[in-house]
Amino acid sequence: MKFDLQAKDPNSKARAGVISTAHGNIQTPIFMPVGTAGTVKAVHQKELKEDIKAQIILGNTYHLYLRPGLDILEPAGGLHKFIGWDKPILTDSGGYQVYSLSKVRKIKEEGVTFRSHIDGSKHLFTPEYAMDIQRTIGADIIMAFDECTPYPCDYRYAANSLNMTHRWLKRCCERFDNTPAKYGYEQTLFPIVQGSVYKDLRMKSAEFIASMEREGNAIGGLSVGEPAEEMYAMTEVVCDILPYEKPRYLMGVGTPINILENIALGVDMFDCVMPTRNARNGMLFTRNGIINIGNKKWASDFSPIDAESDLLADQVYSKAYLRHLMHSKEILGSQIATLHNLHFYLWLVNEAREKIIAGEFYDWKNKMVGILGTKL
Structure with a gap:
């Protein structure tokens, strides 16, 4: 993997670049649609490419490991071939899912023992096995195995967890560096900065992660319920330490406003279930x-979903029709809403990129932040 920086905004730390992978280039800043189980919910791969213009999607190690399983993915030739997607894929390591299974998992130095949410079967994820699984899944970018601490989290727990995450990272790197890629192309390992909302821990973690000299770095544990101000403060601390010439990925973030503010702090890559999950619940993000398409005020509004959008569905279908579909629990409603939200998110980061290149990002960002949270 290679990262070429192309421009920097003169009034913020925002930057624009290109990540080169075996499955194509990714223009940054970028938002990555979440395809947990090998599918971005309610969206066809053709729509992802042609309408949404997604450049990279995510897969989830925990879910793909349980179903369909490695015994299916490996003979299929990896996740790319299994799902018919020829662009880049990133997989998380399963650490966040293990965090969310707090009632059915045990964390030890060896790794994490957990029970499947599907059938209750018992499994063990070690740092080494997390690397092996992601090698088999075949993602272009894979994540180190870490512990995502909850919020709030006391200092002692955060410090102990951080130290273990760093020990696990060394094991991840050793396993990754001593195992070959399976499908004829290279993969890249990103370490993850942790440390909860404690500045000294975040600094310690960022310095350690930077010392590992991988091709890119991630920031975790800042989308688990902390106030946005805490997220921004920790992101700024970390971005000032992580290598400037390597991509920075803020995991699980977030709202359109979160994304713009973190781009301004120097983040290049984002993912979040918000645009897809909220779409299925009738929340549409627009410029x-x-x-909230469920509100009665839209029942007789025959105007396009978003008159300023270049997405065909936003021009063909009215707010009234989409409300009818959602109210009737028709699958098409979720499809249209999801297409719209993902298209908006990709539009937003592409527009941010263009503004960075033009040297106009900071003022545009401030203007958009004042608009995007408005409830229409």
Whole structure:
């Protein structure tokens, strides 16, 4: 993997670049649609490419390991071939899912023992096995195995967890560096900065992660319920330490406003279930604010979903029709809403990129932040 920086905004730490992978280039800043189980919910791969223009999607190690399983993915030739996607894929290591299974998992130095949410079967993820699984899945970018601490989290727990995450990272790197890629192309390992909302721990972690000299780095544990101000403060601390010439990925973030503010702090890559999950619940993000399509005010609004959008569905279908579909629990409603939200998110980061290149990002960002949270 290679990262070429192309421009920096003169009034913020925002930057634009290109990540080169075996499955194509990724223009940054970028938002990555979440395809947990090998599918971005309610969206066809053709729509991801042609309508949404997604450049990279995510797969989830925990879910793909349980179903369909490595015994299916490996003979299929990896996740790319299994799902018919020829662009880049990133997989998380399963650490966040293990964190969310707090009632059915045990964390030890060896790794994490957990029970499947599907059938209750018992499994063990070690740092080494997390690397082996992701090698078999075949993602272009894979994540180190870490512990994602909850929020709030006391200092002692955060410090102990951080030290273990660093020990696990050394094991991840050793396993990754001593095992070959399986499908004829190279993969890249990203370490993850942790440390909860404690500045000294975040600094310690960022310095350690930087010392590992991998091709890119991630920032975890800042989308688990902490206030946005805490997220921004920790992101700024970390971005000032992580290598400037390597991509920075803020995991699990977030709202359109979160994304713009973190781009301004020097983050290059984002992912979040918000655009897809909220779409299925009737929340639409637009460049003029937020629409709750379930509200009665839209029942007789025959205007396009988003008159300013270049997405065909946003021009063909009215707010009234989409509300009818959602109210009737028709699958098409979720499809249209999801297409819209993902298209908006990709539009947002692409527009940010263009503004960075033009040297106009900071003022544009401030203007958009004042608009995007408006409830229409």
